[in-house]
Amino acid sequence: MTEAALRPQSLSEPIEDTAVTRSLSVTDRIRTAVLSGEFEPGTRLHEVRLSERLGVSRTPIRSALQSLASEGMLDYTPNRGYSVRRFSTSEIVDAYEIRAVMEALAARFAAERGLPEAERAAIERVLAEGDVILANAELGEDERLAYSAVNATFHEAIHSAARCRMLGDMIRVCHSVPHSSHRNVISFEHMDVRRRHDDHHRIYDAILACDAYRAEMLMREHVASVKTSLVRALSGRPLSRRGR
Amino acid sequence: MTEAALRPQSLSEPIEDTAVTRSLSVTDRIRTAVLSGEFEPGTRLHEVRLSERLGVSRTPIRSALQSLASEGMLDYTPNRGYSVRRFSTSEIVDAYEIRAVMEALAARFAAERGLPEAERAAIERVLAEGDVILANAELGEDERLAYSAVNATFHEAIHSAARCRMLGDMIRVCHSVPHSSHRNVISFEHMDVRRRHDDHHRIYDAILACDAYRAEMLMREHVASVKTSLVRALSGRPLSRRGR
DNA sequence: GAGGCTTTACTTGTATACATTATCGCTTGA
DNA sequence: TCAAGCGATAATGTATACAAGTAAAGCCTC
Numbered sequence: 021m022t023e024a025a026l027r028p029q030s031l032s033e034p035i036e037d038t039a040v041t042r043s044l045s046v047t048d049r050i051r052t053a054v055l056s057g058e059f060e061p062g063t064r065l066h067e068v069r070l071s072e073r074l075g076v077s078r079t080p081i082r083s084a085l086q087s088l089a090s091e092g093m094l095d096y097t098p099n100r101g102y103s104v105r106r107f108s109t110s111e112i113v114d115a116y117e118i119r120a121v122m123e124a125l126a127a128r129f130a131a132e133r134g135l136p137e138a139e140r141a142a143i144e145r146v147l148a149e150g151d152v153i154l155a156n157a158e159l160g161e162d163e164r165l166a167y168s169a170v171n172a173t174f175h176e177a178i179h180s181a182a183r184c185r186m187l188g189d190m191i192r193v194c195h196s197v198p199h200s201s202h203r204n205v206i207s208f209e210h211m212d213v214r215r216r217h218d219d220h221h222r223i224y225d226a227i228l229a230c231d232a233y234r235a236e237m238l239m240r241e242h243v244a245s246v247k248t249s250l251v252r253a254l255s256g257r258p259l260s261r262r263g264r
Numbered sequence: 265m266t267e268a269a270l271r272p273q274s275l276s277e278p279i280e281d282t283a284v285t286r287s288l289s290v291t292d293r294i295r296t297a298v299l300s301g302e303f304e305p306g307t308r309l310h311e312v313r314l315s316e317r318l319g320v321s322r323t324p325i326r327s328a329l330q331s332l333a334s335e336g337m338l339d340y341t342p343n344r345g346y347s348v349r350r351f352s353t354s355e356i357v358d359a360y361e362i363r364a365v366m367e368a369l370a371a372r373f374a375a376e377r378g379l380p381e382a383e384r385a386a387i388e389r390v391l392a393e394g395d396v397i398l399a400n401a402e403l404g405e406d407e408r409l410a411y412s413a414v415n416a417t418f419h420e421a422i423h424s425a426a427r428c429r430m431l432g433d434m435i436r437v438c439h440s441v442p443h444s445s446h447r448n449v450i451s452f453e454h455m456d457v458r459r460r461h462d463d464h465h466r467i468y469d470a471i472l473a474c475d476a477y478r479a480e481m482l483m484r485e486h487v488a489s490v491k492t493s494l495v496r497a498l499s500g501r502p503l504s505r506r507g508r
Numbered sequence: 509g510a511g512g513c514t515t516t517a518c519t520t521g522t523a524t525a526c527a528t529t530a531t532c533g534c535t536t537g538a
Numbered sequence: 539t540c541a542a543g544c545g546a547t548a549a550t551g552t553a554t555a556c557a558a559g560t561a562a563a564g565c566c567t568c
């Protein structure tokens with residue numbers, strides 16, 4: 021994969037044709053733009069304006085918007101077009117709950133089906149890396165970012181070990197919800213991170229021991245606890261004025 | 265809603281323009297055709313052929329195929345097109361497992377959030393209808409179809425009572441898997457149907473009592489037990505030669 | 509005859525023109 | 539003054555022509 025494919029392009033630059041089709045590269049760029057908050061929730065995405073900004077015709081734009089709407093990131097109304105989906109606080113919280121049961125099921129599948137060698141190695145590596153990072157008394161910005169990557173890799177390895185395409189697809193959809201991604205450990209306290217890293221160790225042990233029930237239960241609590249932290253953090257400063 | 269919108273059109277008839285857009289009506293018709301088994305799994309869906317059969321241009325066809333692929337019903341390869349997704353036996357079984365945790369979460373949300381009046385009435389109605397149908401010692405074809413509708417309405421009422429769009433979307437995706445729809449109670453034994461109807465009563469009681477844990481647990485077992493019946497029924501005659 | 513290259517038919521990807529629908533301001537009448 | 543209706547404008551929906559990619563047949567070479 022080329023470097024250009026890894027680095028998302030700004031919406032202002034013209035398209036670089038590294039992806040297989042224009043539709044796919046446009047999809048990635050609009051997705052990145054929405055996730056990074058470049059468009060306010062509720063903003064309408066006009067096909068012609070986007071096509072002018074990206075230097076492609078409306079055809080790949082329409083295709084991209086349709087994809088992103090089916091990922092749950094945009095709203096669509098026939099004959100009216102697409103707009104950036106607005107997530108209420110309760111929807112964000114619900115997304116954690118959904119993610120919790122899905123990831124718990126993935127952990128259970130992994131325990132039932134056995135951990136493939138590649139995933140076992142990946143998990144052991146990131147568990148060790150996490151141990152090193154958390155040996156520090158305090159976490160700087162670099163350490164937090166590094167741990168965020170470690171966390172993401174741990175979870176992805178388990179999704180992959182579940183060997184279930186539909187489950188993987190659904191978990192991916194959960195990540196189009198703002199504040200609901202694996203990379204959001206950054207925002208919480210040091211003790212929370214320690215505890216979650218310990219969860220990772222236990223989940224790995226349960227999967228290795230083929231203890232499906234324990235793996236599922238631990239993973240569910242692991243993800244759901246992030247929801248609790250989020251609710252606690254939000255209680256002072258509401259995230260959305262439209263929350264229920 | 266007009267009658268024409270309710271009755272799916274055959275793929276041979278030309279489009280009747282009752283839906284909002286051609287793309288949407290084409291999507292419904294291809295979805296129905298695939299679910300009814302009109303196309304073998306693995307069959308490629310050529311854009312021009314479909315557009316000739318349906319009497320529309322390639323544009324709405326492409327849009328429809330993209331939608332159905334994102335629902336998980338078709339496979340897509342860039343520059344190669346769409347084909348009917350082939351589900352292995354294990355994928356079908358996994359889909360029940362996924363549906364079980366999702367519907368269980370829906371039941372829990374319904375219990376936590378309280379049953380709106382409309383859903384409460386709908387559930388009581390179908391519970392009573394089910395009681396009447398199952399009063400017969402034996403079930404004829406008509407009774408089975410009637411109970412199938414009752415079953416579907418019960419589950420849909422709970423999805424709606426969960427008041428969570430993302431959850432509803434995901435449960436809908438589960439129904440694009442063959443043999444994984446609410447309407448499949450037909451294929452099982454009378455005693456199984458009785459037991460499942462009793463489950464419905466208990467789930468309703470738990471939700472009314474705001475017993476979130478019990479509602480979730482009962483619903484999970486309720487859906488997962490269908491998986492067990494399916495596996496048992498399949499053990500003699502394998503459904504797919506590609507099952508794991 | 510086997511393997512690889514070239515060509516050709518066919519399919520999908522993209523651009524663009526046209527059709528249809530929604531929106532919003534204006535006019536007109538009560 | 540307000541409401542309803544009309545029309546202009548601008549957006550999305552659809553059709554179609556062309557570009558680009560894929561796959562399979564045929565040819566050539568070894």
